[in-house]
Structures are given as structure tokens and as C-alpha cells.
Amino acid sequence: MKTRAAVTIAKESPFEVREIDLDAPRPDEVRVKLIASGICHTDAIVRDQWYPFPLPGVLGHEGAGIVEEVGSEVVDLAVGDKVVLGPAYCGVCRHCLAGHPMYCENFFARNIGGSRPDGSTAFSDAEGPLSSNFFGQSSFAEHTNVIATGVVKVDEKAPLELLGPLGCGIMTGSGAVLNVLCPKPGSSIAVFGTGAVGLAGMLAARAAGVTTIIMVDVVESRLAFAEELGATHTVNSKETDPVAAIQEITGGGAEFALDTTGVPGVFTQMTDCLGILGHGVLVGAAKLGDSATIDIGTRLTSGISISLVCEGDAVPKDFIPRLIALYEDGKFPFDKLTKTYALEDINTAFADSADGSTLKPIIVY
Ligand SMILES: NC(=O)c1ccc[n+]([C@@H]2O[C@H](COP(=O)([O-])OP(=O)(O)OC[C@H]3O[C@@H](n4cnc5c(N)ncnc54)[C@H](O)[C@@H]3O)[C@@H](O)[C@H]2O)c1
Numbered sequence: 001m002k003t004r005a006a007v008t009i010a011k012e013s014p015f016e017v018r019e020i021d022l023d024a025p026r027p028d029e030v031r032v033k034l035i036a037s038g039i040c041h042t043d044a045i046v047r048d049q050w051y052p053f054p055l056p057g058v059l060g061h062e063g064a065g066i067v068e069e070v071g072s073e074v075v076d077l078a079v080g081d082k083v084v085l086g087p088a089y090c091g092v093c094r095h096c097l098a099g100h101p102m103y104c105e106n107f108f109a110r111n112i113g114g115s116r117p118d119g120s121t122a123f124s125d126a127e128g129p130l131s132s133n134f135f136g137q138s139s140f141a142e143h144t145n146v147i148a149t150g151v152v153k154v155d156e157k158a159p160l161e162l163l164g165p166l167g168c169g170i171m172t173g174s175g176a177v178l179n180v181l182c183p184k185p186g187s188s189i190a191v192f193g194t195g196a197v198g199l200a201g202m203l204a205a206r207a208a209g210v211t212t213i214i215m216v217d218v219v220e221s222r223l224a225f226a227e228e229l230g231a232t233h234t235v236n237s238k239e240t241d242p243v244a245a246i247q248e249i250t251g252g253g254a255e256f257a258l259d260t261t262g263v264p265g266v267f268t269q270m271t272d273c274l275g276i277l278g279h280g281v282l283v284g285a286a287k288l289g290d291s292a293t294i295d296i297g298t299r300l301t302s303g304i305s306i307s308l309v310c311e312g313d314a315v316p317k318d319f320i321p322r323l324i325a326l327y328e329d330g331k332f333p334f335d336k337l338t339k340t341y342a343l344e345d346i347n348t349a350f351a352d353s354a355d356g357s358t359l360k361p362i363i364v365y
């Protein structure tokens, strides 16, 4: 069938919105009519080829929509189901089976390889195949084929225009806090980066009862917004040494920390700001081969833990409905981060995300 998509032609070039071909769903797939797709910082860095997704192709990995056709082997989804799309995983490797599908041994191939496991692509145009299956979905298209294991059915009253970002950015920040750090009520956290991922982490920390929440960024307007949303302290690290500030606020160091920037020097600040037995998580994406330093001499006796976390270590079919329940209960107002755009305006949406004026752009089809 024909569908409309934002195609990424070449490294660092603008998206081109045009008609392309979508093939028939495979037996283990569903065809989804997208209602909306969030834009994640990872779409921007893959467009710019920090990760080797083959181009030309279709990016987008925060899709939400309605199931239109169901492959013959799919048992848990039906035509008309409302769904949020999560990353793909194989479901049979030991990490998938141990309850950590975001650490699937085949994660990179399934999500960034640009094709199905058999090498075929869902999309094509007159010139030939277009890479597809980005994070299992390639959601910058009005219709797409998705392997059913990554598809999360939601309530028929669910607001699909809003929910796509639960499949990556929002799940990443909140999952890092709720699934990995597991902070106790009354504890302290420092979050580096007040983009959508950092703010999702902040909202999750609040929902978990964390009472000292220190947000660090270099953009004053983002820090002001974080304060509006419930940060107890903000630090502009262009003006103030964040490690000294966090140590002073917490009386010796934060119990928990989250780095969403992917900047090597910020990773070092995150490890330095932790108190004794503190736990820090890195989720910010750096270029392949980037390294960061940590003072192993001084920090050895502090007993700190550092985790590098993919997609909030979530089981999307379990975690996304929990986030929706928290949202409906008023404890996770991630809708305040979003702004909607038409597909034709996708390049504006990316520009607004890059200059900091929009936290979480959502393309509504
Ligand atoms: N680990 C994963 O599975 C996963 C999933 C989704 C996104 N990501 C990554 O998470 C990161 C955050 O995503 P986002 O959508 O929130 O991006 P974003 O660009 O909106 O937010 C990043 C924030 O970091 C701030 N920042 C940049 N340099 C800084 C510095 N030196 N000190 C303090 N703050 C600084 C920016 O001002 C910005 O507010 C990206 O790198 C993205 O690729 C990772």
C-alpha cells in the first residue's frame, strides 16, 4: 500500500515528506495506522549517523496508533486495538527471558539494523528499499509494520496523540529512576539535563516520594520550567560548580543521580556528586568510542554504584500501562512537556527540540 512518511535521505540532511510503499505485514507483525509519533533526541543523532542506521530510511520510534491488520501468528492483538509501540527484542535470548528485553542480545540489530531479521525492509520507493524497523517501528510514517512483541495494547479511551513518547524518552527517564535506582521516599536525587528524559526522571522521582530533587542544566529557561514542575533546587552549571552545589544541598552528596546529557564531563560530575553508597545512572547517548573519566582513587572507598541503562530497563508491556496509570492519577504529568506538530513541519519540530524551545515534540498525523 501507499503511505506518507518523513524520509531521511542522507546524514545531517532535512527530512523529506513524501509518499512511499509499505509491504504486507509478516505473520508475526501487525500493521499500525499511526495517530502520532514523538520525536526523541536519538532520532536526531541517528539522522546525523552517530549510529550506523543505513540511509535512506524512515526513523521515528515513539509511535502510537491503531492496529489495522494482524499477522497470522499474532495472538494478543486485534484489528482496532489502540497501541503504543516499544522497542523490538528477540524474546528468546537469555536476557529477554530473564525479564530484561531492553538488553536483548539482538537489540542493536533489531532496532538500528534498518531491516527485519530476514533482511527485508517494510518500506520502499521507486529507487529501491528504504530502511525500516527503526526501534522495531519507524514511526515517522502514517502506516507501518511492527513485530507484535514490542506492541503495547492500551485502553480504548487512551489519548493516543499523547502516549507515543512513553515508548522511549519518557520510559527511559522514568524507568531509570523507578526500575534501576528505586529511590526510597524522602531521599535525594541530582538529575543532569532537563530535557524530556531528565524531566521524566524528575517526575518519576517525585512520584516515588523523593523529597530533594536537584536539576542541573545550562539553559536557564529549562531550569525555570523544572522548578515549576517540582524541582526543589536548580543549578546552572555554566555559572555554578554543580558538584559543590549538590554536596552542599544534600549535606555530603546525593543518594541518587541521573545523567541524561551524554556529555563525558557531565558523567564525571555525576559520579563526583554522589554521596557514600550513592547510585548513579547514565542514559544520555554519547558517540561510539567516547570515554569519560572517574576518579577511582578517591571514589573507591565510597562504595558508589554506576549503571549504564538502556530504555529504562523496562518491560514495556508491564511498564507503559503503569506510567499511564500514574499519569491518570495526576502523579506523572508528562503531558506538560509536549507540543504537537503536523508531519509537514517535522524539520521545524527537530529545530525547536535542538534549540531547547520544545521539550517533547509530537508529530500528529
Ligand atoms: N539510554 C537510552 O535508552 C536512551 C533513550 C532515549 C534517549 N536517550 C538519550 O538521552 C539523552 C537525553 O534526551 P532528551 O530528549 O532529554 O534530550 P534533550 O537534548 O532535550 O536534553 C538534554 C539536556 O541536557 C542539557 N545539557 C547539555 N549539555 C549539558 C551540560 N554540559 N551540563 C548540563 N546540562 C547539559 C541540555 O541543555 C538539555 O536540556 C539523549 O542523549 C538521548 O539520545 C537515551
Ligand SMILES: [Zn+2]
Binding pocket: 089, 090, 091, 092, 093, 094, 095, 096, 097, 101, 103, 104, 105, 106
Ligand atoms: Zn533477546
Ligand SMILES: [Zn+2]
Binding pocket: 040, 041, 042, 043, 061, 168, 169
Ligand atoms: Zn528514543
